[in-house]
Amino acid sequence: MKSRGTLRLATRGxxxxxxxxxxxxxxxxxxxxxxxxxxxxxxxDQLADELIHRLGKTGAFVRELDERVLDGDCxxxxxxxxxxxxxxxxxxxxxxxxxxxxxxxxxxxxxxxTLDDLPRGATVGTSSLRRRALLLDQRPDLTVEPLxxxxxxxxxxxxxxxxQAEHEARTEADKERKGHAGDEDFEPEYDxxxxxxxxxxxxxxxxxxxxxxxxxxxxxxxxxAGLERSGLAHAVDFEPLSLTTFVPxxxxxxxCVTATDGETAREIQSAIDHPRxxxxxxxxxxxxxxxxxxxxxxxxxxxxxxxxxxxxxxxVYDRDGETSVKATRDLxxxxxxxxxxxxxxxxxxxxxxxxxxxxxxxxEDDGEPGPEDQPEGK
Numbered sequence: 001m002k003s004r005g006t007l008r009l010a011t012r013g014x015x016x017x018x019x020x021x022x023x024x025x026x027x028x029x030x031x032x033x034x035x036x037x038x039x040x041x042x043x044x045d046q047l048a049d050e051l052i053h054r055l056g057k058t059g060a061f062v063r064e065l066d067e068r069v070l071d072g073d074c075x076x077x078x079x080x081x082x083x084x085x086x087x088x089x090x091x092x093x094x095x096x097x098x099x100x101x102x103x104x105x106x107x108x109x110x111x112x113x114t115l116d117d118l119p120r121g122a123t124v125g126t127s128s129l130r131r132r133a134l135l136l137d138q139r140p141d142l143t144v145e146p147l148x149x150x151x152x153x154x155x156x157x158x159x160x161x162x163x164q165a166e167h168e169a170r171t172e173a174d175k176e177r178k179g180h181a182g183d184e185d186f187e188p189e190y191d192x193x194x195x196x197x198x199x200x201x202x203x204x205x206x207x208x209x210x211x212x213x214x215x216x217x218x219x220x221x222x223x224x225a226g227l228e229r230s231g232l233a234h235a236v237d238f239e240p241l242s243l244t245t246f247v248p249x250x251x252x253x254x255x256c257v258t259a260t261d262g263e264t265a266r267e268i269q270s271a272i273d274h275p276r277x278x279x280x281x282x283x284x285x286x287x288x289x290x291x292x293x294x295x296x297x298x299x300x301x302x303x304x305x306x307x308x309x310x311x312x313x314x315x316v317y318d319r320d321g322e323t324s325v326k327a328t329r330d331l332x333x334x335x336x337x338x339x340x341x342x343x344x345x346x347x348x349x350x351x352x353x354x355x356x357x358x359x360x361x362x363x364e365d366d367g368e369p370g371p372e373d374q375p376e377g378k
Contacts, residue, residue, distance in 0.1 A: 006034040007264075009257075010065040010077040013039040014150050016230050020255055021078045023229070024098060024272065031271040038074050040065050066092055066258055076259040076268060080226075081251035081281055086289035088258070095265035096257040100277040101225035103253040103302055105131060105241045108155065108227075109219045110162045112237030115139065122218035125157065129319060129359075131221045133298035134246050136321030145215050151230040154220055156208040159236065161216045163201075163208050170194040204235050225253040247300030247315040250284035276305045283310050283331060283340040290344035291316070291352055297359035303331075303340075310336050312343065316352040319359055325352040 007028060011021035018037065025035035041064070062084055065077035069092065076095060088094075107115050107124075115138065118124070124135055125147030132144045147154055173189040180186035190197070201209070224240060227233050254277060259265040283303035293299045298317040303310050309330040317324045325347055331339035344352075 004032045004267075006036055007076060007268075008036045008038050008074045010038050010040050010068045010074040012065070013041060016151055016226055017078075017080075019229050019231075020080065024078050024255060024257060027098060027272040028268070033271070038068065040068055069259060075264050076257050079256050079258065081254040081256040081285075082249045084251070084256060084258070086285050091260050092258050093261045093265050094256050095259040095268040096271070096273040097278040097281055098255050098257075098272050099274040100280065101229065101253040101255075103248045104224050104243050105221050105246055105248055105252075106224045106227060106238040107219050107221055107241055108158055108236050108238045110159055110236070112239075113219065114239045115219075115241065118142065118218060123216060125154070125215065125217040125220040128221075128249070130249055130298040130300055130317075133317035133319060133321035133324075134300065134315075135221070137317065137324065138245065138321075140321070145217070147215075147217065147220055151222060151226050151232055152204055152207065154222060155204060155232060155236055156211050157213075157215070158217050158220045159205065159208040160211045160213050163205055164213065167194065167198070167209055170197055202235065204232065223248070223252055243302055244313065247302050247313050250288045250299075250301040251281050252302075254281050256281075279303075279305055279310060279333060279336055283312055283336050286337050286340040287312070287314060287344040287347075290341050291348060291356060293352070293356040293359070296363065297356040299356075305333060306330070308333050310340075312340065314343070314347055314352075316347065316355050318355055319362060323355065325350055325355060 009021060009025060011017050018039070021037050025037060028035050062077075062079055065074075065079065066089070068074040069077050070089065081097065084094075109118075115135075118139065120141045121143055123143045123145055125145055126132055126135070127146050127148045135142055135144055147157065149157070170190055171194050174194050177186075177188045177193075192200075198206070198209070221241070222238075224233075224238075227238070257268055257272070259268060280303045284301040287301050288299070291299065293316065298319060298321070300315045301313070303312040305311075310333055311328065311330050313326075313328045315324060315326045327343075327347060327350075329339075329343050331343065
């Protein structure tokens, strides 16, 4: 079957970003397009040791990709939608929102411990102010510490202390085994030698064994979509966190394709746009834009189409999770964007705007230009 032509798609170079770009590329190839993925290093990628909320304006992981499109070097760019600013250049459009993946966050622990069962004072890793506030809202006794890196790096940081302690114990056991060589009555603590155990470790576990431990995390929080798309959902025990009580970031789990307004954008939309997913993220991003808290305050928004309505949950917090404005609303699907804007305005009047402004001032006092959820493909 004849190809419709080649589409050059800009993507970040991380494993997760390229996997997500590959998912989009496969969908387009099914519609007879040839796809060429163009890897672009972004400002965010260049600042490996900085927390995301110190990067500056929202969009540190997005701007350079879209610039390639505006310059004509690429036909379109592929993003995790939650990373995309609500304000875009006039020449750009969201050409497509493919079918959304899971939106929820997950709690990862070395032994499958749930959030409720974590010991008092347990250390949980995240660099998202939203996740920090949600954790402290439900478990104010927790210690929340910064955590950055791509998905496998974050998991390695979680597993490192436990695996390194086991490695040390097995090494000592091997020394004892050798000291009892020829003693038929000696029963070794482990059936396998430390070398045999190491050889059976996964590459992720071997990476954790070689990692310098700076912070010992009892748990970390990640987006489920990123965990699954990275192919690492099997590598560690996790607990899905309720969408009702742990409201995700606007657009979490969704991808988007940006392009200049024109024939290419219309072709991409026709090929891979998922109408229900677009409605859901439009509601979320309209509320986000109306509240103006995307890079300022801990803010969760989640919308899901249910028949003729879009069930929408919003939670705005202060930075310590002590004060919040929460609400749910069923918005008419026929007027979802307008209804979302009205809903946001009501929330602003109920105190959400005040929380966002307080968070803005705190960030200015701290000398921090504003947080956003760290892309887990970093």
